[in-house]
Amino acid sequence: xxxxxxxxxxxAPLLDHLVELRSRLVRSVxxxxxxxxxxxxxxxxxxxxLVKPLKDAFPSGEGQLIFTKLYExxxxxxxxxxxxxxxxxxxxxxxQLWAFVAPGLYAKEKKAFLPFLIATPLLFTxxxxxxxxxxxxxxxxxFLGFEGTAGGxxxxxxxxxxxxxxxxxxxxxxxxxxxxxxxxxxLLNRAGIVSRKQFASARRYVVVGVVALAAIVTPPDPGxxxxxxxxxxxxxxGSLLLMRFxxxxxxAAKGEGEEPSETEASE
Numbered sequence: 399x400x401x402x403x404x405x406x407x408x409x410a411p412l413l414d415h416l417v418e419l420r421s422r423l424v425r426s427v428x429x430x431x432x433x434x435x436x437x438x439x440x441x442x443x444x445x446x447x448l449v450k451p452l453k454d455a456f457p458s459g460e461g462q463l464i465f466t467k468l469y470e471x472x473x474x475x476x477x478x479x480x481x482x483x484x485x486x487x488x489x490x491x492x493x494q495l496w497a498f499v500a501p502g503l504y505a506k507e508k509k510a511f512l513p514f515l516i517a518t519p520l521l522f523t524x525x526x527x528x529x530x531x532x533x534x535x536x537x538x539x540x541f542l543g544f545e546g547t548a549g550g551x552x553x554x555x556x557x558x559x560x561x562x563x564x565x566x567x568x569x570x571x572x573x574x575x576x577x578x579x580x581x582x583x584x585l586l587n588r589a590g591i592v593s594r595k596q597f598a599s600a601r602r603y604v605v606v607g608v609v610a611l612a613a614i615v616t617p618p619d620p621g622x623x624x625x626x627x628x629x630x631x632x633x634x635x636g637s638l639l640l641m642r643f644x645x646x647x648x649x650a651a652k653g654e655g656e657e658p659s660e661t662e663a664s665e
Contacts, residue, residue, distance in 0.1 A: 422494040429490035433483035441475040444482050448566050451530065452557070455538035463559045474559045481567060488519065510588060514581050525577030528629065529569040537569075537622045569622075572615035576630055583637040587644075594641035597634075604634055 437444060453461060465471050496515060500508055546553050586592045597604070612627040 419498060422498045426487075426491045426494045429487040429494075430483060433485075433487035434479050435483075437482040437486060438475070438479035440482075441479050445475065445478050445563075448478065448563065451534040451566075452538050452562060455535060455542055462556065463562060464556050465559045467560075470558065470560050474563050477563055477567075492519070514585060518578060518581055521577045521581065522574040525573035525575070525629075526570045528577075528625070529573035533573065533616075533622045533625050534566065534569055536625065537616075540621055569616070573626060576611065576615065576626060577633065579630055580633050580637040580640075583634070584640060587637075587641050594638055594645060597638055597641070601634075605631065608634070 449463065452463075455461075465474075492515065503511070542555055544553065545555055583592075583597065587594060587597070608630045609623075609627050612623040612630065616622040616626055
């Protein structure tokens with residue numbers, strides 16, 4: 399049986415693959431555990447960083463976080479450490495995943511998927527930064543605008559530490575994951591599942607879907623929904639533009655009589 403040169407020469411049996419998978423998982427868990435331990439030591443500074451958007455939203459010298467259960471702040475610090483530890487250890491986890499998958503890919507497939515591996519953390523970080531520096535301050539000021547009086551009683555915001563952390567994690571994860579939309583679209587296009595013309599013809603449905611998604615994954619304030627929906631639509635149009643460039647590259651290769659790669663041909 400002929401063995402293609404651009405794939406690894408090793409043809410390990412199933413047991414060897416399972417052993418390798420176990421070792422990769424163990425290394426990933428160890429990286430996460432070390433990241434968790436380091437971030438737990440710095441849990442207070444990390445929590446200070448996450449609380450800053452709420453602190454800035456309150457008038458100067460006002461505002462506080464409360465806890466209604468004796469153990470609440472302890473578990474908040476654990477969640478903060480785990481949340482931050484995952485981000486710290488993600489490069490190692492991604493590297494272990496790639497090291498396990500890469501030997502089964504052809505050289506052309508490795509070349510095709512490598513940009514997506516690089517773009518994924520960059521896009522996620524961009525979405526998380528947008529949530530932290532733009533969306534959360536805007537949303538918190540809007541929420542605090544409901545303070546006042548009702549029926550002669552004072553209405554005051556007293557957020558609990560646990561609820562606030564859950565809200566912050568929802569913002570960061572929602573924006574980070576949603577910003578991975580171009581990666582998903584380009585993977586579907588490269589795999590030949592959906593073409594650029596099909597994406598373009600479904601633009602009106604995509605707009606409705608993006609607006610609905612923004613309403614679901616963000617808190618119920620119109621500002622954060624709009625701030626999420628607009629970048630997603632821009633990323634969608636940018637993905638279509640990249641698909642067009644790729645199509646022109648394939649057409650140029652065909653015009654020169656070159657044999658397009660399997661990935662390009664699938665488009």
